[in-house]
Amino acid sequence: MDRMKRVAVREQSPSVRSHNFDEVCYGYDQQEAVLEASRCLNCKNPGCMKKCPVSIKIPSFIEQVRKGDFSAAAQIIAQDSSLPAVCGRVCPQETQCEGGCVLGIKGEAVAIGKLERFVADWSHENGIKPQCTVKSNGNKVAVVGSGPSGLACASDLARLGYEVTIFEALHKAGGVLQYGIPEFRLPKEKVVEVELDNVRALGVKIETNVIIGRTLTIDDLLDKEGFRAVFIGSGAGLPRFMNIPGENLNGVFSANEFLTRNNLMRAFSPESDTPVFIGKKCVVVGGGNVAMDAARTALRLGSDVTVVYRRTEAELPARSEEVHHAKEEGITFRMLTNPVRIIGDDKGWVRGLCCIRMQLGEPDESGRRSPVAIPDSEFEIEADTVIMALGTSPNPLISSTTSGLDTERHGCIVASSEGETSHKGVFAGGDAVTGAATVILAMGAGRKAAEAIDRFIRTGE
Numbered sequence: 001m002d003r004m005k006r007v008a009v010r011e012q013s014p015s016v017r018s019h020n021f022d023e024v025c026y027g028y029d030q031q032e033a034v035l036e037a038s039r040c041l042n043c044k045n046p047g048c049m050k051k052c053p054v055s056i057k058i059p060s061f062i063e064q065v066r067k068g069d070f071s072a073a074a075q076i077i078a079q080d081s082s083l084p085a086v087c088g089r090v091c092p093q094e095t096q097c098e099g100g101c102v103l104g105i106k107g108e109a110v111a112i113g114k115l116e117r118f119v120a121d122w123s124h125e126n127g128i129k130p131q132c133t134v135k136s137n138g139n140k141v142a143v144v145g146s147g148p149s150g151l152a153c154a155s156d157l158a159r160l161g162y163e164v165t166i167f168e169a170l171h172k173a174g175g176v177l178q179y180g181i182p183e184f185r186l187p188k189e190k191v192v193e194v195e196l197d198n199v200r201a202l203g204v205k206i207e208t209n210v211i212i213g214r215t216l217t218i219d220d221l222l223d224k225e226g227f228r229a230v231f232i233g234s235g236a237g238l239p240r241f242m243n244i245p246g247e248n249l250n251g252v253f254s255a256n257e258f259l260t261r262n263n264l265m266r267a268f269s270p271e272s273d274t275p276v277f278i279g280k281k282c283v284v285v286g287g288g289n290v291a292m293d294a295a296r297t298a299l300r301l302g303s304d305v306t307v308v309y310r311r312t313e314a315e316l317p318a319r320s321e322e323v324h325h326a327k328e329e330g331i332t333f334r335m336l337t338n339p340v341r342i343i344g345d346d347k348g349w350v351r352g353l354c355c356i357r358m359q360l361g362e363p364d365e366s367g368r369r370s371p372v373a374i375p376d377s378e379f380e381i382e383a384d385t386v387i388m389a390l391g392t393s394p395n396p397l398i399s400s401t402t403s404g405l406d407t408e409r410h411g412c413i414v415a416s417s418e419g420e421t422s423h424k425g426v427f428a429g430g431d432a433v434t435g436a437a438t439v440i441l442a443m444g445a446g447r448k449a450a451e452a453i454d455r456f457i458r459t460g461e
Contacts, residue, residue, distance in 0.1 A: 004107025007036040009114055014328040018299055021183040021268055023190075024325060025089075028111075030068075033118040037065035039103065040110050047100030048112060053444030054087075054152070056080045058097060058112055065115055074123040077116060078130045082155035082199055083148060083443065085124070085191045086177055088117025091440045092319050124194050132202040137161035139457050142227040144212045144398065147175020148439045149430025150233030151199050152446030153453075158202040160454050165227075167210040172264060175235055176431075177439070179264035180256075182293050184300070188263070213397035218405070222425055229425045229453045232413060233446055236392040236431035242285070246342025247388075251279060251350035255286070255294040255389035262297050278303045279384030283353050285339055286389030287311070290436075292322040294387045295331050305331045306381060310338040310358050310371040336360075338371065340378065342386055353381045392436045402426070410435060419449030420456075427453055 010026040011017075017024050028036060040062045048058045057076050064073035077084045093099075093113035101109035123129075141157050143150045146168040154164045172178050174192045186192060200206065212218065212234070221227045239254030241247050258276065261267040267276040278301040284294050287309035299305045307326070309316060312335050316323055327333070336358040343352040357377035360369035399407045406414040406422040412435055419427035429445030431437055455461065 018329040048097040051100035085120035145234040146173035149442035149446035152443040156450035213401040218402040232428040282385040291389035418452040
């Protein structure tokens with residue numbers, strides 16, 4: 001066995017998967033998982049753990065996989081993660097845990113994410129569920145939002161004996177896991193619903209169709225409903241646009257709306273009551289993971305898809321794996337390209353996108369080189385659908401209906417590193433605080449807030 005090279009993962013061929021919504025990656029079987037786990041050096045000072053936002057005991061669970069004790073591996077992961085099947089699929093492991101693996105210096109890092117996914121899937125197939133053995137301490141905590149940060153916070157609090165209720169605005173729980181990530185990356189029945197059932201198995205209650213800020217307010221939860229503390233993990237679901245001419249034309253979507261229709265409302269299915277329009281030629285504006293998800297979804301719905309991004313491929317913020325898959329499937333990338341207006345026909349529908357060529361100038365505040373327009377370089381891309389994937393901000397409903405809750409200029413809730421806000425007893429984390437980020441970072445924020453909430457209820461500090 002070559003220790004420097006990871007065990008390859010089987011996938012659907014691009015020519016087949018570009019026409020279906022089945023999961024792209026098949027994952028490891030038992031033999032492949034054991035073989036890959038045997039590559040781990042079991043470092044005394046593991047860099048992988050240092051770079052994991054939820055501090056999973058990575059060498060320990062991999063050692064159990066190597067021994068073939070998958071049940072023990074699952075128990076180790078469950079100590080720190082309530083969503084292993086999700087994280088094993090969608091986390092940017094290459095920049096986090098796998099980025100800290102010493103084997104990656106001269107070879108290929110251990111496939112930590114694929115091993116986590118294997119353990120989680122094996123646990124489900126064999127009926128293994130997390131157990132909560134701690135008795136209730138009689139204290140109630142409310143969690144707003146059933147996305148990654150809310151689920152992580154609720155799970156940790158339940159294990160500490162709290163009676164936790166999650167309030168979800170939509171008709172299905174899961175947040176961005178349910179509405180934001182496509183079926184071919186994150187199957188809803190096979191993965192998301194299973195992970196939600198595992199959280200419920202800890203004693204967590206999930207109430208859907210409850211809009212905090214309308215049905216109830218944060219103040220209601222604290223003053224009238226008997227909750228000792230509230231965690232806000234409502235995410236960032238308010239889409240951003242470029243504010244260029246033509247954005248109000250028929251055929252222009254935010255990626256948020258487009259993906260929600262397809263994922264949560266099953267618009268990709270012929271039996272769906274909420275179909276979504278997709279033209280013959282679709283342009284996706286943006287270069288993040290959401291842009292890749294929207295582009296690959298539009299492709300599967302039958303459109304010829306082009307991604308436009310104002311910087312070079314080296315600056316694409318999307319995971320390299322997602323960009324690679326998109327290219328394999330036939331999606332065109334137009335780099336150093338920025339839209340200036342959307343062109344419509346006489347009936348109010350999109351017929352093209354007028355763009356300008358860009359070049360990279362000096363670094364901006366984030367350290368990336370700023371894109372600068374090249375004069376007199378406008379050109380047109382034919383399109384009848386345009387999807388704006390430019391990021392999202394928190395919905396202001398909660399902050400505007402909660403007394404004394406500070407927000408910053410982008411609408412994000414101001415909170416400490418442990419989630420404490422300006423409102424006593426109210427904590428927040430995940431995208432509601434940071435703006436749109438990753439699943440695992442949101443989970444890490446939820447876990448930190450759970451510790452702070454426990455300390456607050458026990459000590460009043």
